[in-house]
Every structure is written in C-alpha cells, then in structure tokens.
Amino acid sequence: MTERDAILGFALAFALAALLTPVTARFARSVGAVDRPRARGLADRETPLLGGLSPESFMRRHWQKKPLLVRQALPGVVAPVTRAEMFALAERDDVESRLIVRDTASTAGWTLRHGPLPRRALPPVRRPDWTLLVQGLDLHVPAARTLLECFRFVPDARMDDLMISYATDGGGVGPHLDNYDVFLIQVQGRRRWRIGRCADVSFVEGVPLKLLRDFEPEQEWLLEPGDLLYLPPRWGHDGIAEGPECMTCSVGFRVASGEEIAADILTRVAETLREEAGRLYRDPQQRAVANPARIPAALQGFAVAAVEKRLRDRSMLELALGEALTEPKSHVWFQAGGAPIDGAGVRLDARTRMMYDDRHVFINGESFRAGGRDARWMAQLADRRRLSARQLRSLSADARALVDDWVGDGWLHGETDGCD
Secondary structure: OEHHHHHHHHHHHHHHHHHHHHHHHHHHHHHOOOOOHHHHOOOOOOOHHHOOOOHHHHHHHOOOOOOEEEOOOOOOOOOOOOHHHHHHHHOOOOOOEEEEEEOOOOOOOEEEEEOOOOHHHOOOOOOOOEEEEEOOHHHOOHHHHHHHHOOOOOOOOOEEEEEEEEEOOOOOOOOEOOOEEEEEEEEEOOEEEEEEEOOOOOEOOOOOOOOEOOOOOOEEEEEOOOOEEEEOOOEEEEEEEOOOOEEEEEEEEEOOOHHHHHHHHHHHHHHHHOOOOOOEOOOOOOOOOOOOOOOOHHHHHHHHHHHHHHHOOHHHHHHHHHHHHHOOOOOOOOOOOOOOOOOOEEEEOOOOOEEEOOOEEEEOOEEEEOOHHHHHHHHHHHHHOEEOHHHHHOOOHHHHHHHHHHHHHOOEEEEOOOOO
C-alpha cells in the first residue's frame, strides 16, 4: 500500500471534521457579506431595488436574518422571456425544466414531471392550477443575465441561477422551504405569497414534492409586476398565482453545508493525489497474527498521518475550493469558439463561472496561478465579466495565450463594441 492509496482509502472517514474548521470557516465568512463593495462603488449607494437601502445596509439588516418586501423594486419590469419562448426552452434537453400540476384526481394531489417537456406535455393555458419552472434562464437568455447582474453585490461564490416560473390561475408548488437565499421578482401577472418561520420541517408523505406538513404563515402579500420579496434560507413560503399569465423570477444563492463542501474538496484532493507518487507503507516489524482480519494499529496511524498532512496543506484545500465553486453544472456544455478577433475585447460566456483569490484565478473548474498586473486584469475580467482591447494588450504573453485558449474553448467571446 502506498501513501497515496492510504489517503484515498481513509480520507472521507478521518478528514471531514478536521477539514471543516479552517476551510469552511473562511468560506462562511466570505460568502455572507459583500466582497469589497467599495471597489465597485456599490456599498453605500441607496437603490430602489432594495427599498431605498444600500447593498451594505441590506446585507447588514436582512441578509440571512429576515425577509424584505419591496414594492416597485423594478418599476416597468418586463419578463425576460415570453410564454412561447419559455415553452420552447422547456423542450430542450440542455435546459432544466419541471411541470407541477395540482391534480385533485390523483391520489397524491400533485404531479411532477421533469423536462425536456414537449409542448403537448403541457396542459392548456386556460386550465388552472399548473406551473412550469425553467432553471438557469440566465445561461440562455441575455435579458435574464442582465436581471441577475442586479444582485452581484452578493459574492459570485454564492450565486446559483435565475429561475422563472409560469403559472396559470391557482398555480404554485405548494408550501415549502429552500436551503437558499432567494429574491422573488414578480415580472408578470400577480402572485400571493404567504411566508413564515418553520418550527416543524416535516413533509407530507406520498407526494412527489417536499411540501411542508404543518405550514403556519405569519405574513401574506399580493405581489404585482415590479415587486420583490427577499427570503432567507429555510423560511417557509407558498406562492399562488392569482389570475392568468403569472411569471415570477427567482434569483437563488446557494447555502451549502459544511459536509457538502468538505466532500467536494476531498474528492478533488483525492483526484490530485492519484497523480502523485507517495511514501510507501512499511511494516518490517509486523509479527505473525492470530486474528488476520484485525486492522493493524500501525496502518491506521499511517493513514491518519497521511490525511492530516494533506489537511495541513491550506493552499491545496483552497485551490480545490475555488475549482469546486466554479465547476459548471453537469448539464452545461460549451460550443467551441473561433479564433480571437484582432483589436477586440472579450466577454465571459453566460455559462462561464470565474472567480479568484489572492493567488489564483478559477474558471469553469480549473485553476491558474496569477500575480502582478496579470492578476489584476484577471480579477477585473471575473468581476466585470469583460476586458477591453486595451486591457488585453496589457496582459503578458502567457496570460494572453491563456485568454486565447479560453476563447477557443467557448468560455469567452470576442467583443468589438464599446471595448475601448
């Protein structure tokens, strides 16, 4: 047995508790507050989006603490897609979609069907009590990405996606809770929301949805187009369309558990270690045994020491965290791009996830060392999601070659308008 094998075999068993303290604590600190908002000029700027609060005030008073209702947060808002465009998206196999119907004829009272959903699978629009959900609308529709940008005063490490729901009269998904921070934006029609804290998080049995069994709402509002409701994680909520053609956008922010983060990081560390040649386990003093099935204490100690050694390597763990946070979802893929355009700037593809820390740049699950001027421009590319032609010319030859590779992979695209 090699050191590498010992690490792979015993990592999950021995490492979770030790890992959670240094890495996830730092992660929790970073994702719960605005990341250097003053550098982007957002921290102290009051905005109608948050009911006259600045992003900094909102984060301090409401984020992960209590709900916020904002009337006319986005006056004159227009749905990022039409009904027909949304139905067409639901037909595609690269788009996550779900159809939820309140069906009194069924034993459970509800039916759930996952996409792709051909048009014939959807009930007539005149029929009440059904909802169509499309996840990741920001990956496919520029107007949805623009709406999502309004909420980038929260770190991208927490950002999940923008989901849109279409509901006929009475449509909804039932009383439920999410492990998400969510901004619910009414973009068309009307929806009545009932919300409340959940003392009992048990679910109704025999239903294809996780519906709260004992939901007791504390507050209730009817949202009109342009209204916004923010909910912290694990607040019970139930939204029901009142009238036809109801569309609601949900901007969601992931709230991962320490165990989930640790498991993802350890998996990535293990993959890295597979390529390394480690120190071999040796037991020249091993004596003959009468109980051959008993695990030797020396082997246990060897495995624990090997794992602890890796857990003390903070840079490796932070590298794995950055790669995990930027990994695209399994259904996301990129079309190969063309050659870079001379004299043009670049912008990130809507599906590209790019972040950075003090020493590295992370993009779509890969990591790169960065320093000096290159690091500053890469950070700007991640923050603003574009670089001008002039800024590209400031990159080193190695960094520019990397950007050209990303263009070829379809992660970035040339941009000729307004780049300088």
